[in-house]
Amino acid sequence: MNKADQRGIFETLFSEGKNLLTFTGIILVFSGVFVTVQSFIGEFLPHDTSYLGMDAQTLGKVNQNIVNFMFHDRISFGGTLISIGALYIWLSEFPLRLKQEWAWWVFFISGLLGFASFLTYLGYGYFDSYHGYASLLLIPVFYLGLYKSYQSFDKKPSFNSLKSTTNKIDFKSKTGIGFLFLYITSIGITLGGLVIMIVGMTFVYVPQDLEYMTMCTGDFVEINPRLTPLIAHDRASFGGGLFSIGLTIFFIIKSGTPTKNLWQILLLSLSVGFISGIGVHFLIDYLSFTHLAPAYLGAIMAFIGLILTHQSMTQNNDRLETNN
Template identity: 45%
Template sequence: MHSCLRSNPSCPAGFIHYWRGGAFNWGSPVHGGDSLLRCRRGGRLLFRLVAFGLMGAGCFALLQSATGRFLSHDLWYLGMDAVQLCGIRQGRVAGFMFHDRASFGGALIAIGVLYLWLEQFPLRAGEAWAWWTFLLSGLSGFGSFLAYLGYGYLDSWHGLATLALLPLYIGGLAMTQGSIPFSPKPEFRFNSPSQVWWRTQLGRGRGLLLSTGLGHVAGGITVLLIGMTRVFVPQDLRYMGLEASDLIAISRRLVPLIAHDRAGFGGAGATCGLLLFRCVWFGRPSRSLWRAVTLAGSAGFLTAIGVHPLIGYTEFSHLAPAYLGALLFSVGIILCRGPMCHDPCRSMNRANCNARTRGFSLPPGEKAGVRASVPLTFPSADTAPRSCDALYF
């Protein structure tokens, strides 16, 4: 590792986790052999395809909303054409549907961005928490598709997209599981940069981002449950100028179709919040993490908030949670930018950082930010890496 840092200028002082020929974690190399490495690469490729598929679906939803076009099977289900649907309440019902779909598209793009970062960095490094994050977020995202049982409308295109991505996702989990060191149960510890992490600039920024993630989870679950039950909140009905009974009188299938859009956005929002929380909680502070979180959050908030003034839905009580989340996220990103992008050594105890950049690692029992109480372990010469394949930077 030391020779790698000296001979390879592309390896800055930072967090190096994975090398050709094996994975090195906390001072103990885990040799998987060529077959395990090929299996891990294949699994990562499947996750990458899932990420691109989600981002493509999100862009399609945004394009559809921006052009004001409806899917043919939606119109067939309603038994009316686009002109009839857009004519209801001067287009406000159609605008309401597009605002849910645009928000859903932004959430899918955010999930895809975080999936790409997870696949490219922590999963490539053999960090078990990344695998558990893929598992938990997949259960949340794919599981929310079953919400159609609550509103009675099965979107055939949504179903086909789910069936196309689900085998890739399951294959990625299966192919990467064997090459990652697992504990009997998933770890849930905070990689705090110091014992008083909340007093540092980075700690305060991470705290705000964690709060944003929790808010996304809570908000997404709330929207999902509303979509499965009552469908509308009072602000929605005031915007459309109709009651739920009026919509049912227009078409008994209109409310289930709107409920499908609501529940889909809620499930995607909750999944995005879960990903954000776990990436910030477990991920090592780095420039790549900051960029991924910034891009994902920008995609989510800009679409969810920006679509409202475009359709004239600007009631403050409806948008207040989104405004608060965007404020917390923006301040958190600003606070984290300096420590994570310019000087990663400030994000952790100086001794720990120096040890890692010299090829040392803390023993498994030691916590980040706490001075080691036993001698640091040094990798033997026959296990030392020749080059850096992947790293946080």
Template identity: 45%
Template sequence: MPSVPGHPPAPAPSGSFVGALIGDGTPLILLTALALAASGGFALFLSITGAFLPHDVAFLGMQPGDLCRINECRIVHFMIHDRFSFGGVLIAIAVLYAWLAVFPLRQGEAWAWRLLALSGVVGFGSFLAYIGYGYLDSWHGTATLLLLPTFWLGMILTRKKVTHWPPWSFMLRSIWQPAAWKSSEGIARLCLLGTGLGMIGAGTVILLVGMTCVFVPEDTKFIGLTTPQLEAINPRLVPLIAHDRAGFGGGLVTTGLLVFGILWQARPVRSMWEALLLAGLTGFGCAIGVHYPIGYVDWFHLAPGWMGSVLFITGMWLSRPFFFDKAP
């Protein structure tokens, strides 16, 4: 670039282009969050349209329309309900990952780095559960293999931002003093901590059910077919449904872990509450809302989701006076 008369020439840009993009590792964590959000949005789109991915069709040897002609399309509707819920969970995880990267991790807080690392082990590790189902989702596997190094490289680089590393046992200690739990603010936080624990418990149950019997009685009642009858229609159908259940269960455990960890360790600031609100509305909205258009409205099946959402909304409402007037 020519210099301007009377001014010294501008120094030539230096440094690595790739290094500038990667930065301190935070952009890689944000890229992971963006990829998860895009995957969640794609899952919602497929569920709304009722479409199957090409490798699903190739594995089954059947089109969605073929399954829809069986028992009032209940099989496809059941699959949609798992996939739509999974899409909402992915978006919720993406929101919480982005908040952790942009706020507490950028400030060098060790608990945020450890929570991200732990959630990554749980989230990516849940993919291993698919091995026993007899169906390996090639698209999911490829996306995982591409995203895994991105996420962990970001974790390696952002680790340098943390200058003080207390023992891992400090993760078991909340930043709150015992007396604080008796306040109105403490009650609000307890409601939200209960929501996180509920997600972990529900996700674990869904994951275990998917790994064993795949269906609970309410599921087969809605579908109108038993597991042997589904296997008679197509022996590959149950493994495909089990794969969907595993994805949702693993995602729900990861979300619950993030929610609980943030509420246990984070300082109360407005940006945290905004992230939790967005994640909660998306996750609960998708997981509960999908049941009504397809007619899966068994009260026993929906009760845990509604209880969790009421607990979440109560905690968020009670916390407004304490958090929305604080700095981001």
């Protein structure tokens, strides 16, 4: 007589924390795609229209570049969601599946800071109900995944695992120089995200933004007193996403074993981030060189780093060859 498997579907799928964390990554990717597509369509979300008391078409009749600017922030934010979601899927399906302690701590730190960045709305006074409800639904899934994955370790994950470096890298070698470029890129993304988040919480606009929209700071209040808080929300959210991505990539580079899948996820994550962040500026004709220079430099450094590390990381060696 055959023995029946009495487990439930959800029990089977979500008995391991890894699956819940993978699910979180998938939801973030789909959310990023949704935000990007919605922006390309050229419509505000219903709660945005309700908050402003005007839709994108009405605002566009006053100043189309303001609408373009708002969508440029949202497409950039969508790119960060796709990027961090992809990184979470990789973290869950590769190092965490192999019970590598550092991966659990990267999830913990990145998730804590990423979800906490939603609280930046306190700085600009606009509560995004969609963002809030989505976070409230996703946070329990994420932290349940963290809890279950923590319990699955035979030896509880030590924070010191983040301090260790998997491979000793000779920074004078080709591969080592490539890793140095990737380290600098990740630090630049982290600092850039922090700056953008602070800007979104304080004065919101930089001079290049005002020049593009042919506006002064006080002009926004005359058009709609709720316009700046909404724009500030988008800016701070984008900055929070970048901050989380930068930290995640830094620790992945530092602690992850150099493999083909690690190189591939870095290529995917960095490409999505830079293509969305830079490309949208060309779509809306916001081409200030001083505004885009940090992004140009970051993209160049990232892809130089990826090129220089490609051979060593895709050879499927157990250890990184640092003499290339």
